[in-house]
Amino acid sequence: MNFVVNKSDLKVVGSRPVRPDGVDKVTGRAQFGADMALPGMLIGRIKRSPHPHARIVSIDTSKALALPGVKAVVTAADFPDIASEEAFVGEGPMNFRDLSRNCMARDKVLYEGHAVAAVAAISDAAAEAALDAIAVEYEVLPHVIDAEAAMAADAPLLHADLFTAGMEPKPTAPSNVAKRVHFGLGDIAAGFAAAEVVVEGRYTTQAVHQAYIEPHACIASANADGQSVIYGSSQGHFMVRAYVAKLLGMDMSNIRVVPLEIGGGFGGKTVVYLEPLALQLSRKTGRPVKMVMTREEVFRATGPTSGGTVEVKIGAKKDGTITAAQARLVFQAGAYGGSPVGAAAMCAFACYDVANVDVEGFDVVSNRPKVAAYRAPGAPIAAFAVEGAMDDLARKLDMDPIALREKNGAKAGTKAAYGPTFPDIGFLQVLAAAKAHPHYSAPLGPNQGRGVAVGFWFNIGGESSASVFVNEDGTVNVVSGSPDIGGSRASMAMMAAEVLGVPVESVRPIVADTAAIGFTGVTGGSRVTYATGMATVQAAEKVVEQLKQRAALIWDISPDAVDWKDGEAVPAGANAGGFDPLPLAAIALKAAKTGGPITAEVSINAQGAGPGFGAHICDVEVDPETGYTTILRYTAVQDVGRAIHPSYVEGQIQGGAVQGIGWALNEEYVYDGKGMLQNPGFLDYRVPVASDLPMIEPVLVEVPNKRHPFGVRGVGEVPIVPPMGAVGNAIRAAIGQRMHDLPMSPPRIRAALSK
Amino acid sequence: MSRHHVTATVNGEPAEFLCDSQNSLLDALRNELRLTGTKEGCGSGDCGACSVIVDGRLVCSCLMLAVEAEGKTIQTIEGLADGDRLHPLQRKFLEHAALQCGFCTPGFLVAAKALLDHNPDPTETEARFWLAGNLCRCTGYDKIIRAVMDAAAEMRQEAAA
Ligand code: FES
Ligand code: FES
Numbered sequence: 001m002n003f004v005v006n007k008s009d010l011k012v013v014g015s016r017p018v019r020p021d022g023v024d025k026v027t028g029r030a031q032f033g034a035d036m037a038l039p040g041m042l043i044g045r046i047k048r049s050p051h052p053h054a055r056i057v058s059i060d061t062s063k064a065l066a067l068p069g070v071k072a073v074v075t076a077a078d079f080p081d082i083a084s085e086e087a088f089v090g091e092g093p094m095n096f097r098d099l100s101r102n103c104m105a106r107d108k109v110l111y112e113g114h115a116v117a118a119v120a121a122i123s124d125a126a127a128e129a130a131l132d133a134i135a136v137e138y139e140v141l142p143h144v145i146d147a148e149a150a151m152a153a154d155a156p157l158l159h160a161d162l163f164t165a166g167m168e169p170k171p172t173a174p175s176n177v178a179k180r181v182h183f184g185l186g187d188i189a190a191g192f193a194a195a196e197v198v199v200e201g202r203y204t205t206q207a208v209h210q211a212y213i214e215p216h217a218c219i220a221s222a223n224a225d226g227q228s229v230i231y232g233s234s235q236g237h238f239m240v241r242a243y244v245a246k247l248l249g250m251d252m253s254n255i256r257v258v259p260l261e262i263g264g265g266f267g268g269k270t271v272v273y274l275e276p277l278a279l280q281l282s283r284k285t286g287r288p289v290k291m292v293m294t295r296e297e298v299f300r301a302t303g304p305t306s307g308g309t310v311e312v313k314i315g316a317k318k319d320g321t322i323t324a325a326q327a328r329l330v331f332q333a334g335a336y337g338g339s340p341v342g343a344a345a346m347c348a349f350a351c352y353d354v355a356n357v358d359v360e361g362f363d364v365v366s367n368r369p370k371v372a373a374y375r376a377p378g379a380p381i382a383a384f385a386v387e388g389a390m391d392d393l394a395r396k397l398d399m400d401p402i403a404l405r406e407k408n409g410a411k412a413g414t415k416a417a418y419g420p421t422f423p424d425i426g427f428l429q430v431l432a433a434a435k436a437h438p439h440y441s442a443p444l445g446p447n448q449g450r451g452v453a454v455g456f457w458f459n460i461g462g463e464s465s466a467s468v469f470v471n472e473d474g475t476v477n478v479v480s481g482s483p484d485i486g487g488s489r490a491s492m493a494m495m496a497a498e499v500l501g502v503p504v505e506s507v508r509p510i511v512a513d514t515a516a517i518g519f520t521g522v523t524g525g526s527r528v529t530y531a532t533g534m535a536t537v538q539a540a541e542k543v544v545e546q547l548k549q550r551a552a553l554i555w556d557i558s559p560d561a562v563d564w565k566d567g568e569a570v571p572a573g574a575n576a577g578g579f580d581p582l583p584l585a586a587i588a589l590k591a592a593k594t595g596g597p598i599t600a601e602v603s604i605n606a607q608g609a610g611p612g613f614g615a616h617i618c619d620v621e622v623d624p625e626t627g628y629t630t631i632l633r634y635t636a637v638q639d640v641g642r643a644i645h646p647s648y649v650e651g652q653i654q655g656g657a658v659q660g661i662g663w664a665l666n667e668e669y670v671y672d673g674k675g676m677l678q679n680p681g682f683l684d685y686r687v688p689v690a691s692d693l694p695m696i697e698p699v700l701v702e703v704p705n706k707r708h709p710f711g712v713r714g715v716g717e718v719p720i721v722p723p724m725g726a727v728g729n730a731i732r733a734a735i736g737q738r739m740h741d742l743p744m745s746p747p748r749i750r751a752a753l754s755k
Numbered sequence: 756m757s758r759h760h761v762t763a764t765v766n767g768e769p770a771e772f773l774c775d776s777q778n779s780l781l782d783a784l785r786n787e788l789r790l791t792g793t794k795e796g797c798g799s800g801d802c803g804a805c806s807v808i809v810d811g812r813l814v815c816s817c818l819m820l821a822v823e824a825e826g827k828t829i830q831t832i833e834g835l836a837d838g839d840r841l842h843p844l845q846r847k848f849l850e851h852a853a854l855q856c857g858f859c860t861p862g863f864l865v866a867a868k869a870l871l872d873h874n875p876d877p878t879e880t881e882a883r884f885w886l887a888g889n890l891c892r893c894t895g896y897d898k899i900i901r902a903v904m905d906a907a908a909e910m911r912q913e914a915a916a
Contacts, residue, residue: 019852029792029833213804213890213891681799688896691884
């Protein structure tokens with residue numbers, strides 16, 4: 001059933017109840033990845049490479065194994081040598097061989113912090129001593145950190161068998177370029193020939209980490225008969241099961257993954273690092289093994305997202321009509337191919353209706369940790385460049401920046417350069433709301449500037465499962481397979497309550513393990529409220545059908561003659577008979593006599609996730625002496641389709657915007673000349689703190705997505721796309737100069753000002 | 756190497772535990788007393804997830820040695836509610852949706868309690884600077900600050916009544 005109900009008909013959707021898992025989280029009871037302990041548990045730790053690039057000559061574990069309390073050591077020799085195989089399990093393409101070698105280096109280490117061995121011991125101290133006692137002999141190789149340097153013909157080669165994909169003809173020599181993407185629309189040369197104004201620029205961004213506050217953690221417990229359980233926090237326990245089964249050569253039915261609460265992921269927990277090692281150590285020792293990363297390990301060996309270089313060129317008529325748009329993107333992939341350059345290329349001009357587009361992108365490996373998904377992977381990097389160029393264009397044309405975007409804005413029917421024709425989208429409504437917002441016309445003081453930028457993200461649907469159980473007393477449980485990172489239990493309960501017509505407090509949601517609910521993809525791609533929500537709605541609808549049948553049985557009339565209204569069965573009309581309404585609880589009480597338990601499980605592959613658009617307005621003040629940028633005011637407008645729980649939608653927008661502000665102003669991976677990461681901690685890798693920021697005002701525009709029963713669009717990723725452009729454009733307005741390189745830190749701004 | 760025996764008052768009750776010399780108070784709380792509401796986000800004093808109150812002072816428990824807890828009075832997140840009555844800060848965090856993943860939440864609540872113990876009527880700027888030692892990567896702080904300000908207002912009203 002697909003319908004978009006009138007907002008005024010909704011009782012639960014759109015309200016702001018307290019989330020069902022809330023009390024556990026404010027009292028410290030919620031169990032996150034590192035909070036569990038099992039009897040007889042060992043502690044697992046990882047030995048990591050001190051070199052950015054080296055051949056592993058030998059690993060001697062004998063001294064470590066001889067230490068008291070050390071129970072097992074594993075190296076690559078203890079894992080199957082996985083063949084190259086592309087997969088799509090997490091939030092992007094993944095090659096199983098690369099994943100396996102990223103978890104445990106084989107033959108070569110490719111970045112400082114790359115795992116070379118793992119130990120299990122009876123205590124932290126014993127595990128620590130074992131790490132020191134493992135002797136690894138390396139043959140150090142020349143390294144390369146910068147992606148453009150890695151593209152040079154004489155650059156140190158990471159993989160002797162890496163031939164650039166997407167090239168015609170196929171290259172004959174290996175290189176560090178894993179992939180080239182290229183697509184376009186129309187005739188780019190003709191587009192620029194028709195242009196009366198051209199702007200261009202070369203922009204760079206740095207690698208930044210997702211920086212979830214909870215480090216990766218899990219406990220794995222293998223039984224003698226092969227049955228295993230993994231407890232941990234991740235963005236998808238089915239993803240963990242799939243990867244671990246593949247990497248260890250096990251049957252999926254022998255691996256049960258139990259989701260614990262997850263302390264943030266933002267894409268960074270859509271892959272595995274610890275789980276295969278912990279389970280292998282558990283299989284070797286016969287005891288549960290707990291592994292928790294330190295913050296330093298999180299920075300050195302997980303995430304981050306790519307740094308990138310984006311060259312952008314836009315041509316337009318004097319009236320603002322864009323005639324041509326071109327971009328060339330070079331993205332760091334880290335040690336193995338798989339940067340989000342493809343997604344970035346697709347998103348680059350997706351906000352605009354342009355006839356002639358040409359986008360080329362390169363996915364380049366270098367001696368950095370393998371990148372992982374980070375909130376709208378790739379899109380913010382492209383948007384920083386494109387939105388900077390759009391700002392330059394507005395200045396050149398002396399046009400209002402929102403009016404320029406309105407003139408070229410994508411709408412229903414626009415053919416996007418990356419392929420599809422947009423369905424009902426809300427970009428123009430978003431721009432109108434931004435323009436009308438009082439922020440946009442508020443006065444500014446000296447050294448202050450205002451910037452505007454927009455952003456796009458596809459949003460996805462995908463595979464999800466959900467069950468709805470009616471309990472004997474008429475209360476309800478909703479079960480899904482989607483880890484809840486930001487309040488999705490609340491939205492599942494609300495959608496089920498809406499369909500069933502019962503108070504949301506009578507619906508209790510849980511997230512079930514891999515053996516207790518059907519397959520469900522990762523919490524990523526802004527898909528959970530959309531796809532798992534759709535499965536939940538459909539399961540609730542099936543339950544309503546059953547409730548109507550049960551009422552029909554009780555009344556002895558045809559099920560067609562029963563309606564469901566406000567949580568009660570009622571006769572469909574006067575002809576159906578004069579029965580008193582039967583509330584859900586009354587039907588539940590008689591379930592045994594009318595056919596047994598009232599339950600439904602639905603598994604779907606949801607299609608039609610509506611694309612999302614946002615527009616951000618940012619005011620800054622730049623201190624001309626120090627180059628320090630203060631964010632004075634920030635407004636984020638977004639088409640959210642329909643907000644199920646508006647507070648958590650606002651929260652996604654506020655959180656995403658602030659991550660983008662950090663990316664714009666402070667955050668970066670800093671390497672020394674030896675290929676060592678210099679800032680693997682929160683002191684030197686500075687994420688925004690409360691005193692850096694003003695309130696972030698979210699403005700929710702609701703253009704319902706007709707493919708979802710309540711009109712939901714994904715909301716989590718769009719808000720991180722515009723901020724770097726919005727901040728950059730605001731700084732441009734404040735200091736009169738374009739900052740092309742991230743982060744726009746005080747030293748950089750001072751340097752620009754003193755030029 | 757023999758372990759140290761430490762006696763302290765934790766959340767109003769006598770508590771004792773054994774620890775090694777190098778163990779932090781955070782290790783002792785989480786591993787020995789199994790009070791896992793106090794979180795470890797960094798272990799280096801940079802994230803505030805491990806915030807506890809020791810003899811009335813807000814500290815990062817990852818930076819304090821467990822042996823230093825001898826004779827001290829320690830409040831953790833587990834002691835914030837009065838039985839099943841949530842502290843106003845806890846209630847306001849829920850009402851304002853001031854948590855997403857919830858991992859930073861115990862640290863924020865403990866730090867905010869320490870703030871309001873010292874200063875029942877903070878300005879927004881004071882609250883932002885007091886809480887600057889607590890990282891939240893999910894919320895952008897907006898709803899956290901609102902929840903703290905709202906809880907402070909309610910507590911002042913109750914105190915005046
Ligand atoms: S864990 Fe103590 S400050 Fe981060
Ligand atoms: S709610 Fe996730 S870190 Fe604060």
